[in-house]
Amino acid sequence: MKKLLLGFLLFPLLLFGQTKVSGIVKDNFGEPVAFANVIFKDSNEGTITNEEGRFYLESDDTYTTLIFSFIGYAEKELTLTEKTTYNIEITLEEETAALDEVVVYSGKTSKKNNPALDILRKIWENRRENGVKKFNQYSYDKYEKLEFDLNTIDSALIKNRIFKGMEFVFDQVDTSNVTGNTYLPIFINEAFSKVYGDNLLDEEKEILEGNKNSGFENNNTLIAFVKDLYKEYDVYDNYLKFFDKSFTSPLSKTGIDVYNYVLLDSAFRDNKWCYNIVYYPRRKNELTFKGDFWVNDSTWAIKEINLQASKSANVNWVREVYIEQEFDVLNDSIFLLTRDYFLSDFSLRKKEGARGVYGKRTTLYDNYDFDKQKSKDFYKEQVDPYQYEVYNRPDDFWETRRLEKLSKDEKGVYKMLDTLKTVPRFKTLYNVGAVLASGYYEVDNFDIGPVFSVFGFNEAEGLRIRLGGRTYFSQNDPWRIEAFGAYGFRDQRFKFGVSGKWQLDRKSRLNVFGGHRKDVEQTGASLTTSTDVLGRSLASSSLITVGANDRLSRINLTTVGFEVEPSKNFVVRLTGSHRTLESVTDTFSIDYFDEDGNIKSTISQPEIELGFTYTPRRKTSGYGVERTVINDGDFPTIYLGYTYGLKDVIDGDFEYAKLQGLYTQPWNIGGLGKAYTTVEVGKIFDPVPLSLLSPIPGNQTLFSIYNSFNQLDFYEFVSDTYASFHLQHDFGGRIFSRIPFLRKFNLREVIGFRAVYGEISQENIALNASNIVYQAPEDIYYEYSVGIGNIFKIFRLDFNFRGNYLDNPGARKFGVTGIFGFEF
Incomplete structure (x- = not known):
């Protein structure tokens, strides 16, 4: 029965992706070959193996042959007999006959007489002469899609009692083309913005014109948190900041000290002659990536780049980070970012089979325009943080603004999640998660808490019990009342506090507040004093x-x-x-x-x-x-x-x-x-x-x-x-x-x-x-x-x-x- 159910779930996936392969690459000693190239023959579609030699590759087209290669090893071809082939094991043989004829880069590459490093220095020299930095002013359209997915879906999870009454959600299961794991979309958000910038004034302004999400209420914090988590970055910068960590960019001037670089190939990419450079970390546990990039031979601008975080990087809760960026050519010499894809695999364990959550952001850029000056006041003017029409655009707005169509599964997410909200069991699970995240337990429009402040102790009160709460109708309440009561068993006194806040004007954030508190306090606990009535x-x-x-x-x-x-x-x-x-x-x-x-x-x-x-x-x-x-x-x-x-x-x-x-x-x-x-x-x-x-x-x-x-x-x-x-x-x-x-x-x-x-x-x-x-x-x-x-x-x-x-x-x-x- 389990096999039947699993086959039923995978059947539509086989039709959606024409060729899917996964496996491991080893050498003739049985050791995994990290960062080996895996490419569909007669195509530009490929990947590289991870640090354990594992790979996954998917294409919408049908291919019958895989090519495996790495510097110092003989190239190997594999014929595919089925559209979906998992758990392939490939052994690469050392290319001993060619050792005297070519310079072989394996393990740590040389910092001298390495043509890849000569190209890297050219990139450094021209890094500020590319993209929107070349113009005084710029503007462009920006479409962003954020998605959360529960990954590693198997029959055991589907049968788990926690999903009783919610089995319909598994109708949306798909397979990642990065990790090869099955996943279930659980949240999606779309945003369309117009971005204006002035390099002379060093100003940039983004105006949100539309926002659509999967239907969860009060999700603005989640959306904003994810956007900050995946904050925008420039691959030309020395360090790329994700998850509050600074990863060394492979294009960094300090990259030579932490990366190995290999000039692998040269070819035309969209009628531009480019060099292909593979890079991978010199040491484990550092905040680095592995991957490759294509760079133009005249402007030294990046045409394509992919980055995959080292699995040994000292980052908690993140099992995988994968980034792709694509650039288009303007006026034969200027390379502009057109697509940015970012995937993170969050998991409590880094073990390959452990379940986790994908966080994905896809950003597309279009309609670039340059040297149209805006006044300085334009960039300083406050924008109303909430406009009803922005968050309630009709379907035809999205049909014309989406720079990338939603897949069939993504379209189904909206309907599935709206249905999921009505399931009582899901509401219970959602409330438990909310308590752990906020510290408050919701009862209708009132939050009880914070639950982490219930017990305390000091010399005056002895054991102290404190219980409070606040009104909470939504994240965007124009007014709020908070109160608490506390009792000390040694002094046998009751303490209390109450405060209220009211917003008079949303745009200027004119708020009035007041309150009263009678309590025991450690005065002088901070130098910069506060008159917050309910401060703890x-x-x-x-x-x-x-x-x-x-x-x-x-x-x-x-x-x-x-x-x-x-x-x-x-x-x-x-x-x-x-x-x-x-x-x-x-x-x-x-x-x-x-x-x-x-x-x-x-x-x-x-x-x-x-x-x-x-x-x-x-x-x-x-x-x-x-x-x-x-x-x-x-x-x-x-x-x-x-x-x-x-x-x-x-x-x-x-x-x-x-x-x-x-x-x-x-x-x-x-x-x-x-x-x-x-x-x-x-x-x-x-x-x-x-x-x-x-x-x-x-x-x-x-x-x-x-x-x-x-x-x-x-x-x-x-x-x-x-x-x-x-x-x-x-x-x-x-x-x-x-x-x-x-x-x-x-x-x-x-x-x-x-x-x-x-x-x-x-x-x-x-x-x-x-x-x-x-x-x-x-x-x-x-x-x-x-x-x-x-x-x-x-x-x-x-x-x-x-x-x-x-x-x-x-x-x-x-x-x-x-x-x-x-x-x-």
Whole structure:
């Protein structure tokens, strides 16, 4: 019965693809031959074997002969007796007779007297003289198709109980022409845009004219995430960034150090004489590709290129990456990109037979136009992020805009997925996935959560239970209300918070907000302060801490304000707040002397804060009162804030001014990994007590928290003037990959350095009546760390060392912290 069902599923596939072959290529010693050429005879259709010598090749045409070849081996032909032939095993014989007559490149190729490298240098010389870079201005049409597919479909999966009642989905099973695995489309999105660019102004603008998807609601975040995952790239760049990793391009000026290059062939490609160069990695575990490209012999422009990521590359959850680009010729000399195909095979395991998900993006370019100037205001003008007609175009719009017709299976996906949404079992599976992804459990139009914040512990509250929720009608809600309640079993007190946000104007993102919170808080957990009513401090709610987590305050906070985004990613925010603070443990005090010399234990303070935040290159999804950042950690953040404290207004105790600035910058350093740096500065211009000063953020949890000092206790240093610097660099396994016995674990090296300088005036010291002994780090405090990342693909362990102030009471000279996270 299983064979009958499988045959039924495969029957239409045999008609769709005329010739399909797969197998493995070995040498006469039984070892796999990596990067060997496999070509249909009398055609330009072919592929190369992977690192295990395996290949898959498919064509819509009918072929009867395969040709196998590799430098140093005799060419071999195989006659195909059937249209579909799987699991072929080919043995190539070494070409011993020709060794004295030709230069043989096998294994590591020479960096000298290699004609492929001479051609590569010509490409470097002309890399900026190709494509749209040759023109002052340009525009073109862009059609993009995104698709997710469940792969490695077999009879066992089809019979799995999880698909009970959903068997109809398997009617859309197809076979990948890259990997040879069967797959089931589960999501599809189409977009048509007009792109304008100006090389003189260094500006580019994309205007979305149509968007169509498979029917899932609230999928804008998924679409935006995938687009960022497959962000556009230029193969001429030294490094190509995918999955937040920098892969060395085979056209890179540093490619000679990480790739082997072989000049394999020369032939006409669309009436242009081109050279064919094969490339493959020199070492394992590096972020490199294998493949080949055709380059024109006069312009030295790329005509065709394919890239397949090395299977040993230190990338999590990604089993396969395959890229194809095709270029067309304009005016006999200019090569313009016309088609870009990108496939990723995501899987929890890299084992060949493991199931996973394909993520595919096909982008086509047409109607190029040049030197039509647009004003600078055109590129700066904000575009409404949502226009109803763009997302509801009729079928005839797509019939004329699609630059590549949908296959029969792709057309069926729309109908299949719309039907799937109505199946109760699918809804249940979808909801479970949503909880794991968002941390919230949906009940009608209300989300309960976040579920990961339910339990906590600190010295004041003991065991703490917290439960909250938010309204959620869609990703693009114009208003939202959030609330939480918490209870501490030691202090036997109930805490709560409620906040609301309302969007008044979508285009300028004019939002108003307000809220109230009564809670226990670890103040001073960060230098750049926040008046977010429902912000959760890990420092005050972590289950396990180092030392006594007792320097906590009871906070009663009310805020109102508004924010606006006058230009993209530039936010202006005005906030009015009032808070009261008092200590909650006998071992911690925020007592201070008032004007009459009396000791007070509670402070009441209203503030007005004006803040400016600029996040260039930030990408977001959604247009409602809240948006989802889809490229977190991939853009700089610049913040400047001015705060004015009011006295004798709403029982205000102090009048003061505070200025703060923050600059965070990620750095992709090509083959050396990725770094993050943060600089923070601040100054309080008038005398204030301990609870209004700027404690240097310590970290007494067992978690590695960026922008805090892991070897400092809370309130160990306090300042009114400060400057801090943080550096964290992830080498991405560049060092461990060169150590044989560590290579297979795909571990990653992380280093960190943190330093802070601070001052505190005598006026502020004189106000202190608390039991806290503190100082300012006038002799710059510093600490450093070394870490091992990617442990079991989800965990990083940091070993932290305190650099100075080792004589401070209770100083922690060494500590270990860790952090969980999902990263590629």
